[in-house]
Amino acid sequence: MAPTAAAADAGDGEEEQAQALLALLQRVQSEALRALGPHDFDPKLYVDLPLATDATAAAAAAALASLMRLPAPSRGEMDAYISRYFAQAGSDLVAVADPPDFEPEPRGFLPRVESGAARAWALDVHALWRALTRRVSPAVAARPERHTLLPLPGRVVVPGSRFREVYYWDSYWVIRGLLVSKMYETAKDIALNLVYLVEKYGFVLNGARSYYTNRSQPPLLSSMIFDIYMATGDMVFVRRAFPSLVKEHSFWMSEVHNVRIMDNHGRVHNLSRYQAMWNKPRPESATIDEEFASKLTSTGAKEKFYHQVASTAESGWDFSSRWMRDSTDMTTLTTSYIIPVDLNTFILKMERDIAFFAKLIGDMTISERFSEASKARHNAIESVLWNSDMEQWLDYWLPTDENCQGVYQWKPNSQNRVIFASNFVPLWLNAHHAGLERFVDEAKLVRVMRSLQKSGLLQPAGIATSLSNTGQQWDFPNGWAPLQHMIVEGLLRSDSAEARKLAEDIATRWVRTNYAAYKATGAMHEKYDVEACGKSGGGGEYKPQTGFGWSNGVILSFLEEFGWPQEKEIGCSS
Structure with a gap:
């Protein structure tokens, strides 16, 4: 399917101005590459630059045109140009050094963490929320044509380093950590910022930048609302967010993302991509x-x-x-x-969440509709993505030589039999909505657990993302906090003592590698090398980043869930 224009309610004039600034900044980016060379060059830096207060886009464009006529501008010429016409990247965010709901050691914080070393580190991680909390400057809303940053109504927590704006799926694990830190109002602010984006654009953007209005990210807004509600019981908050959850679901069910596929029994299923x-x-x-x-x-x-x-x-x-x-x-x-297995897991979770919230609100019509939708997606995932030989859920590849319209006929050889951590993400659905039928019954969960144990993904420092070392950051040997967390939560909510023990073992490995890396570097990292305890991850199109929102959130969640006894070593085992 050919891409369409971004779904936005923003005015045409505002959109034109945003595109004009982006076009200018992309030319700046290209010239900076010519001046600096590829070493230590981060293209994102240049599209994050706001115009200086005394500069105009027209003047900046004219000056850039003069630079572009040079055979190769020098580093000094490029630096002088940027200093003249642009403010520093990130300067249109205002640090919130003392969020009103932050306490250096909140009452009831991690009661099961007995180890002094573990507790001191956990408090350091907790304190990082202060360093990562921001507000969008009022200047962004006043003069949006000068910024690629988008205005947002509340506080945000940025991931860290080069990521100077709020991101969609990162925010779920940030919120999980904030809830451990008892920072309920900051968590609500983050979620309501994403609600604002749904109201304005029709979906949650990848991140709060004008250059992200063409795509979303893994849809976890309903999960944020659900977890905040379970922690606070705030029905006003739920009612405020609820219409946007329904609206976001429509986005993921639109023709852009929906795929119809017929199984071998002649049943047509709707799944998303x-x-x-x-x-x-x-x-x-x-x-x-x-x-x-x-x-x-x-x-x-x-x-x-x-x-x-x-x-x-x-x-x-x-x-x-x-x-x-x-x-x-x-x-x-x-x-x-x-x-993808994980995308459809997230949307099924969204459908269950919306059914739950609608029932709370008293709208049984919507509740029943989304309950039926979740059951239909459950059947679709089991019919199209489940592989009983491997005891895993597998991504399904559509033919690339056909137009992405109509109904596809399911073919068993179209399942991707390569092992990825995402093949086990549906386990996470067992961790939520107690009282509902489990997504994975106990016998099947044990079989999936055995498959995970034999997969090769379990490594000394956590779960590898894949088994292929390609140099890409979402491949071996990197492990990522969200994948550890979802699989651990799914295993933990089992009746099987072995599954619960495996969950704790994976969490322990992850906590230890995060701790060891923190003690060695003084930072929390975006990703970790799961082959070696205490080693941060690498690969990909940018340098490894520190900060780091979702790593912080998962560590705090694991420490809350499992604790850390006094006698248990916190660093890497010998």
Whole structure:
């Protein structure tokens, strides 16, 4: 399916101004690459620059045109130009050094953490919320044409380092950590910022930048609302968010994302896929995308590649061999032709959440509709994605030589039998909505657990993302906090003592590697190398980042769930 224009209620004038600034900043990005070379060059920095208060876009564009006429501008010339016409990246965010709901040691904080070393570290991680909490400057709403940052009504928690704005799926694990830290109002602010984006654009953007209005990210807003409600019982908050949850569900059920597939029994199922509304280089990585596309000869082939790159960014797994026909060649990305296990898990969770909230509110019509939708998606996941030989759920690959319309006939050889951590994410559905029928019954959960144990994904420092070491950051040997957390929560809510023990073992490995890396570097990291305790991860199109929102949230969640006894070693085991 060809990409369409971003669904936005923003006025045409505002959109034109945003695009004009982006176009200018992408030219700045290209010139900076010419001046600096690829070493230590981060293209995202340049599209995050706000215009200086005494500069105009027209003057900046004219001055840039003069630079572009030079054979190669020097680093000094480039730096002088940027200093003259732009403010520092991130300066349009205001630090909130003392969030009103932050306490250095909240009452009731981690009562099961007895180890002095573990507790001191946990308080350090808790204190990072102060360093990562921001507000969008009022100047952004007053003069949006000068910023790629989008105005938001409440406080945000940024992931850290190069990520200077709020991100969608990161925010779920940030909120989980904030709830451990008793920072309920900050958690609500983050969720309501995302609600605001749904109200304005029709969906939650990948992140709060004008260059992210063409795609979303793994849809976890309903899970944020659910967990905040379970912690606070705040029905006013639920009523405020509820219409946006229904609206977001419509976005993921639209023709852009919905796929109809007929199983071997003649039943037609609706499942979802990632598909960005974009066929140009991503502004935040334009120079990188253009370099890859230079291998392609036709304009049409380049546009298809750009569409797949943006669709992969929507998945949150940017990048991984999971989305490539050839894991050595980025131009073979085929994400919009894949029905992902985890995406459909998240949407089923969304449907269960909406049914739950509608019942709370008293709208039984919507509650029953979404309860039926969740059951239908459950059947679809089991019919299309479950593989009984491997005892895992597998991504399903659609044919790329057909137009993405109509109904596809299910074929068993279209399941991707390569092992990824995402194959086990449906276990997470067992961790929520007590009283409902479990997504995975106990006998099946034990079989899935055995499959996980034999998969090769379990490593000394956590769960690997895949078994393929491709140099991509969502591949081996990297482990990511969200994947550890979802699989651990799913195993933990089992009647099987062995599954619960495995959950605690995985969490222990993850806590230890995070702690050891923190003691060695003084930082929490975006990802970790699961082959070696205490080693941060690598690979991908940017340098490894610290901060780090979702790593902080998962560590606090694991310490709350499992505690840490005094006699248990917190660092890497010998």
